[in-house]
Amino acid sequence: MLHFLPAPLRGCLASLLLALNTLFWCWPLFILALVKLLLPFAPAQRFLRFLMHGIAEAWIGFNKFWMDLVGSTRWDVQGLQGFDKQHSYLVTSNHQSWVDILVLQYQLNRRLPLLKFFLKQELIWVPVIGLCWWALEFPFMKRFSKEYLAKHPEKRGQDLATTRRACARYKSNPVAVFNFLEGTRLTPAKHAQQQSPFRHLLKPKAGGIAFVLDAMGEQLHSIVNVTIHYPQGNPGFWDLLCGRVEQVVVRFDQLQIPEEFLGRNYDQDEAYRLQFQQWVNQLWLDKDAELDKLIAASR
Secondary structure, eight states, X not given: OOTTSOXXXXXXXXXXXXXXXXXXXXXXXXXXXXXXXXXXXXXXXXXXXXXXXXXXXXXXXXXXXXXXXXXXXXEEEEOOTTOOSSSEEEEEEOOOOTHHHXXXXXXXXXXXXXXXXXXXXXGGGSTTHHHHHXXXXXXXXXXXXXXXXXXXXXXXXXXXXXXXXXXXXXXXXXXXXXXXXXXXXOOHHHHHHHTOXXXXXXXXOXXXXXXXXXXXXXXXXXXXXXXXXXXXXXXXXXXXXXXXXXXXXXXXXEEOOOGGGTTOOTTTOHHHHHHHHHHHHHHHHHHHHHHHHHHHHTO
16 A cells, blocks of 8 residues: 555564553553462453453554555465364474464464463563564573583473463463474574484474474364465564565464374373474474475575
């Protein structure tokens, strides 16, 4: 709609709309979060979560508005059928850009329960939005390096404990728990450093979604496996704000959770850990092959 404006001006306008949208919705969200702290009763907690999720969905809905306002993105999307908001899902995707999260929110808002993804603990200090994530009960994870864990073995298992605490809160309201299996965005430098065996992906980290399966188990309806491809190259967040994301290809694939993965302990069962890692690696091999096809089709 505003394509006649210069891209930097569209970027400034979109940034302003994003900021105003966030500031508008954060205050009712914070008030409800305070009320939720004061009313630790299960029915009240369920109702307040429902209202807070509605606020987050309204925030995403306005973000969709300004994305359409400043850009003319062509969407090539398949596999969105069969979802609902009455069940909980485990969602995972490849990770190429900061734009990925906005893409997922654009397509899944009000089709699935609110996406809640694992965040680094440091992100809680991001102005305004960090408090919004906290109020919405996004799980904050403290990352430990292998070297640190070798010196402090007592810290092992903290990620699992954090995941279990977060997932315990999700039992009263349907939720879509989201996890980037690669753990970080794909770049040529990271790909080379990892010596990744995949052409278009970094190595997957199976532990994150295994912990969710361990904590939520049969509460989850299915796994939503998402593949994102940008035919014109991976955009930056400023490109999105400027309306320069020409085309986005998204494929959704709903997978049933293998029964043999339910009720197992990834942290302590070595045989299960190996079996689960092999399953995730096959998932990533299939995703790599799908990206091959998508890249070939876009040339």
